[in-house]
Amino acid sequence: MDKIKNIFTQGPISPAFIADSIARHASKTGIGAHSIFLGQVRADIQGGQRVAGIEYTAYEPMALERMHEIREDIFTRYDLTCMHVHHSLGLVKTGEVSLFVFTSAPHRRAAIDACNEVVESIKASLPVWGKEIFDNQDTRWKENR
Amino acid sequence: MDKIKNIFTQGPISPAFIADSIARHASKTGIGAHSIFLGQVRADIQGGQRVAGIEYTAYEPMALERMHEIREDIFTRYDLTCMHVHHSLGLVKTGEVSLFVFTSAPHRRAAIDACNEVVESIKASLPVWGKEIFDNQDTRWKENR
Amino acid sequence: MTVLTFGRIVDICGAGVLDVAPQPDTDSLEAHLHGRYPELKGLTYVLAVDQKTITGNTPLHPSSVVAVLPPFSGG
Amino acid sequence: MTVLTFGRIVDICGAGVLDVAPQPDTDSLEAHLHGRYPELKGLTYVLAVDQKTITGNTPLHPSSVVAVLPPFSGG
Numbered sequence: 001m002d003k004i005k006n007i008f009t010q011g012p013i014s015p016a017f018i019a020d021s022i023a024r025h026a027s028k029t030g031i032g033a034h035s036i037f038l039g040q041v042r043a044d045i046q047g048g049q050r051v052a053g054i055e056y057t058a059y060e061p062m063a064l065e066r067m068h069e070i071r072e073d074i075f076t077r078y079d080l081t082c083m084h085v086h087h088s089l090g091l092v093k094t095g096e097v098s099l100f101v102f103t104s105a106p107h108r109r110a111a112i113d114a115c116n117e118v119v120e121s122i123k124a125s126l127p128v129w130g131k132e133i134f135d136n137q138d139t140r141w142k143e144n145r
Numbered sequence: 146m147d148k149i150k151n152i153f154t155q156g157p158i159s160p161a162f163i164a165d166s167i168a169r170h171a172s173k174t175g176i177g178a179h180s181i182f183l184g185q186v187r188a189d190i191q192g193g194q195r196v197a198g199i200e201y202t203a204y205e206p207m208a209l210e211r212m213h214e215i216r217e218d219i220f221t222r223y224d225l226t227c228m229h230v231h232h233s234l235g236l237v238k239t240g241e242v243s244l245f246v247f248t249s250a251p252h253r254r255a256a257i258d259a260c261n262e263v264v265e266s267i268k269a270s271l272p273v274w275g276k277e278i279f280d281n282q283d284t285r286w287k288e289n290r
Numbered sequence: 291m292t293v294l295t296f297g298r299i300v301d302i303c304g305a306g307v308l309d310v311a312p313q314p315d316t317d318s319l320e321a322h323l324h325g326r327y328p329e330l331k332g333l334t335y336v337l338a339v340d341q342k343t344i345t346g347n348t349p350l351h352p353s354s355v356v357a358v359l360p361p362f363s364g365g
Numbered sequence: 366m367t368v369l370t371f372g373r374i375v376d377i378c379g380a381g382v383l384d385v386a387p388q389p390d391t392d393s394l395e396a397h398l399h400g401r402y403p404e405l406k407g408l409t410y411v412l413a414v415d416q417k418t419i420t421g422n423t424p425l426h427p428s429s430v431v432a433v434l435p436p437f438s439g440g
Contacts, residue, residue, distance in 0.1 A: 289437065
C-alpha cells in the first residue's frame with residue numbers, strides 16, 4: 001500500500017501549476033491519454049448578491065484517509081498510469097480554480113472514466129466544506145448538488 | 146451560425162499553451178467546471194521497435210467543416226460556456242501532446258459529458274491520419290480503436 | 291472527550307473543538323449535544339468516530355474523537 | 366477531375382493529388398482507380414465528394430473534388 005498523500009493546498013490552484021503537472025508527464029511514455037477536471041469558483045447570484053469567493057475548510061486527516069481509499073479503489077479497477085488530486089483550502093476567489101483532478105492512462109477510456117468517478121467521489125464523500133462569501137461580505141454554506 | 150474555426154497547429158501542443166488557455170477563462174465567472182482531454186503520443190512497441198513520434202496529416206477543409214458540425218451539435222445539447230479544440234499536424238514526438246479538447250460549463254456534468262463526446266467524435270469522424278515513426282525510421286499507419 | 295465540528299455546525303456550536311463529558315455511546319453523545327445546542331436537532335449531519343462515519347449507535351471510549359459533519363460541499 | 370488521397374492511400378497511389386479523366390459517377394471512378402492502382406481493392410476506405418462522405422453511387426461533375434479516405438486515426 002502506498003502512503004497517504006497530501007491533496008490540500010492553501011489558496012487557488014494556478015494555471016502554471018497545472019501546466020507544470022502536465023509537463024512532468026512527458027517522460028512517462030506509456031501514457032496515451034490524460035483527463036483533467038478543474039473546479040472553478042462560479043459567480044452565483046443569490047438575493048441580488050454575487051459570490052466573490054469560497055472559503056474552504058476540511059477535516060483534513062479524514063479527507064486524506066478517504067482520498068487514499070478512493071485512489072486505491074480506482075487503481076484496482078482502471079488501467080491507470082497515474083492520478084493526481086489537488087484541492088484548495090482557505091479563500092478561492094471567483095474565477096479561480098479550487099479542484100484539480102488529473103488521471104493518465106495508456107488509453108483514453110481508463111483516463112476519462114477514472115477522472116469522472118474520482119470527481120464524483122470527491123464531491124460525495126470528502127469531508128470538505130465551502131462557505132460562499134458574497135460581495136457585501138454575507139456568507140452562505142455551499143451545498144453540492 | 147458561428148464561422149468555422151481553425152483547430153490545427155503545427156507540431157506538439159505545449160503545456161504552456163494549455164495553461165494560457167485555462168488562465169483566459171478566469172474572467173468567465175459563470176463557469177464552474179472545466180473538462181480537459183489531452184492525447185499524448187505513446188511509445189508503443191511493435192516488432193521490437195519503439196514509436197519515436199507520430200506524423201499527422203489531415204484533409205483540412207473537410208476536418209474543419211466536420212469539427213464545426215460537432216461544435217454546433219454539442220452546443221445545442223449541452224449547457225456549455227465554451228469549447229476549444231486543438232489538434233497537431235506534422236511531427237509530434239513520444240511524450241508530447243497532439244490533441245487538446247477543453248470544455249467549460251456552469252456545472253460539471255455538461256463539461257465532462259461534452260468533452261467525452263467531442264473526443265469520441267474527433268476520433269471517429271475527423272479526417273486526420275497519424276503515421277507512427279519508429280526509432281529505426283520504419284513507419285506504420287496508426288489505427289484508432 | 292473531544293468533539294470536532296465543521297461547516298455550519300461550527301457556527302451553531304461556536305467552536306470547532308468542543309470539550310464534552312465522556313459519553314458511553316454516540317446516541318447519548320447526540321442527546322447531550324442536542325441539549326446543549328438545540329439548533330443541531332433540525333440539521334442534517336453524520337457523525338464520524340475516529341475518522342470513520344457511523345450509521346447506527348456506536349460505543350465510545352474516553353479517547354474517541356467524534357466529528358459532527360454537515361453535508362460535504364468540496365470541489 | 367481531381368482526386369485527393371490521404372494516409373496509406375497516398376503511399377499506394379504515389380501522390381496526394383491525382384489527375385483523373387472525368388467520370389460520370391463514383392462507381393465508375395472507383396473502377397477506374399482500381400484499374401490504375403490494383404492494391405486499392407483490398408483496402409478499407411470511404412469516398413468524399415466535395416467534402417461530404419458518400420454511402421452509395423453518386424453522380425460527379427467535372428468540377429467535383431473526390432477524396433479517398435482510409436480509416437481515420439487522429440487524436
